[in-house]
Amino acid sequence: MDVNSFAIAIIDGDGAVFRDDWIRKGEDGGAMAAHQLRDDIKKHLKEAYPDVNIETWHIMVQVVLNLEGLSRKLFSVDLAKSMSELSAFARGFSRAQGLFSFIDVGKGKEQADFKVRETLRLMVHNLQCKHIIFGPCHDKGYIVELRPYQLETSVLNKITLLETTQPPREFSELAFGRVKFNDVFRSELLPEGWLPPTPPPSTNKPNPITPSSVNKTINYSAIASSWTSTIPFVNSFKKPVATPVKSMMASPRKFYFVNALGQRVDGPLPQADAYSEQRFKERCEEEGNRKPCNRDMLRLRSADGKLIRISREAARFSEVLADMMNDIDEEGTTEIPISEVDAKTLILIVEWCEATAVTKAEEEAKDEAEKLAKEARRLTRKQAREAREADRLEREARGEEVGPPEPANDDSESDQGPIKSTTYENPSDVIPAWDKAFLDRLDKEEVFDLITAANFFDIEDLFKHCARWIAMVVDNMSTEQMREYFGVQNDFTPEEEEQIRKDHGWADPDPSYYD
Known part of the structure; x- marks a missing residue:
């Protein structure tokens, strides 16, 4: 019996929101929600693994969210009595179960996405992790991350998608199992915009919203700018009333319009330029009615018939694909048959090439910034030297005793940095961090297939990294x-x-x- 086995629920808390009746109870509500969620997870695991004693499994839960942003959102739509209720709920939730955690990543949707994706990648091939309940089904951006896992039967059965609100249509195409925990999470979308608190009973007609009343009582600007929701708006609303509201954080001349519910109303888009529209149609005809954006993407047909897309920039890391691109440009096609590599391995090749293309672009941008900074420092030194020489000549003209001119200077950088060592290092030290993490998540057979494919595609760096990784594994073996x-x-x-x-x-x- 493996006492270290566990199941984990990875939840994007910005979209999978806990029921507001739990949140309103603060720490007590958090503790009760934690116990209820644990019971629901164990019930689901028993149904999924009827022949396994899941009582020995540890249950882990990670809720990743922008705590301040969601607190502001819940308060603004009258689902929380104060901004501190969600924080109190999170404390009670985390304290109630030793392996339950709220992870506050702050502002920025990409922060929560990164944390959720990396946790999934770590757990999906972890042998101690027996099951994953994955809960970001409100955001179809995760579909690209999930699709490759359908190719592995063991992983396909290991992942269950947690549905809270109605997921986007694309999630229905995935083959993973589904589960709902309606006793813990909201099944309705959060209202969009700002809703006033429920007023006391009154027969008087409420006063209409005016620019002055908005500025005095409700800071719509702060609400709109502090929370960016990815959830589509489903509430019905009144006919928009264009009301300029002055942003308290921006310049006094800047403003935007809101309707009676405090929701932002954008103006109509400008009419398309007739010449640009005609030129676009002509380009489509020149390309044989192929969408112009497809020129930047190649389609690789794997040995088992799957179609995998790769950008041209990423494909250039393969000498084989780079040579093929010249031929397909002349033939007017973007599909390349790859009969020697299956889809599972081809997906790994594309993932590495795309990530490396991004890294290379970032490095080139950094190098360019360093060159510009170096040139700026050179000009600054030159200007300072010229100013000192002008001052010396001026004092000399006044008859003052001055020293000789400064010696000629080639304005070369004096801080060239340390010379890089050429001493051979351990293979694990020369594999870049991202590439090592990429290979660490693969099993032996996947690495062997990957190095074979890297040799076929003539991707020198990937081949070297795989070889070094294997050398690191077999080091000290008999x-x-x-x-x-x-x-x-x-x-x-x-x-x-x-x-x-x-x-x-x-x-x-x-x-x-x-x-």
Whole structure:
């Protein structure tokens, strides 16, 4: 029995929102929600694994969110009595169960996305992790991350999608199982914009919203700018009333319009330029009615018939694809048959190439910024030297005693940085961090398939990283361990092995070395 087995729920808390009746109870509500969620998860696991004793599994929950942003949102739509209620709820939730955590990543949707994606990538091939309940089904941006996992049966059965609100249509195309925890999470979308608190009973007609009343009582600008919701608006609303509201954080001359509910109303888009529209149609005809954006993407048809897309910039890391691009440009097609590589491995190749293309672009931008900064420092030194020389000449003209002119200077940088060492290092030290993490999540067979594909596509850097990674794995292995790892059959007789050890004993360390 493995006492270290666990199941984990990875939840994007900005979209999978806890029920407001739990949140209004603060810490007590958080504790009750944690116990309810734990019971619901265990019930689901028992149904998914009827022949396994899941009582020995640990239950982990990670809720990733922008705590301040969601607190502001709940308060603004009258689902929380104060801005501090959600924080109190989070404390009670985390304290109630030792492995339950609220992770506040602050502002920026990409912050929560990054944390959720990396956690999924870490857990999906973790042997101790027996099941994953994945809960960002409000955001179809995660579909690209999930699709490759459908190709692995073990992973496909390991992941269950948590549905809270109605997910986008694209999620229905995924083959993963589904689960709902309606006793814990809201099943309705959060209202969009600002809703006033429920007023006390009154027969008087409410006063209309005016620019002055908005500025005095409600800071719509702060509400709109502090929370960016990815959830589509489904509430019905009144006919917009264009009301200019002055932003308290921006220049007094800047403003935008809101309707009676405080929701932003954008003006109509300008009419399309007739010449640009005609030129666009002509370009489409020149391309054979192919969408112009497709010129930047290639389609690779794998050995098992799957179609995988890759950008041209990423494809250039493969010498084979770079040569093929010249041919397909002449033929007017963007599909390349790859009969030697299956879809599973091809997806890994594309992932590495796309990530490396982004890294290379960032490095080039950084180098360009450093060049500009270097040139700026050179000009600053030159201007300072010219100013000192002008001052020296002026004092000399006044008859003052001055020193000789400054010696000529080539304005070269004096801080060239340390010389890089050429000493050979451990393979694990020369593999870039991202590439090492990329390879660490793969199993042995996947790495072998990947290095074979890298050799086929002639991707030199990826081939080297795979070779170094394998060298790091087999380092300090005995001969028998290496044979087992590489699947090599021993074709020597015991007598031949003994003779080899006698002739080449220097190459085989003492057996105790492996203990």
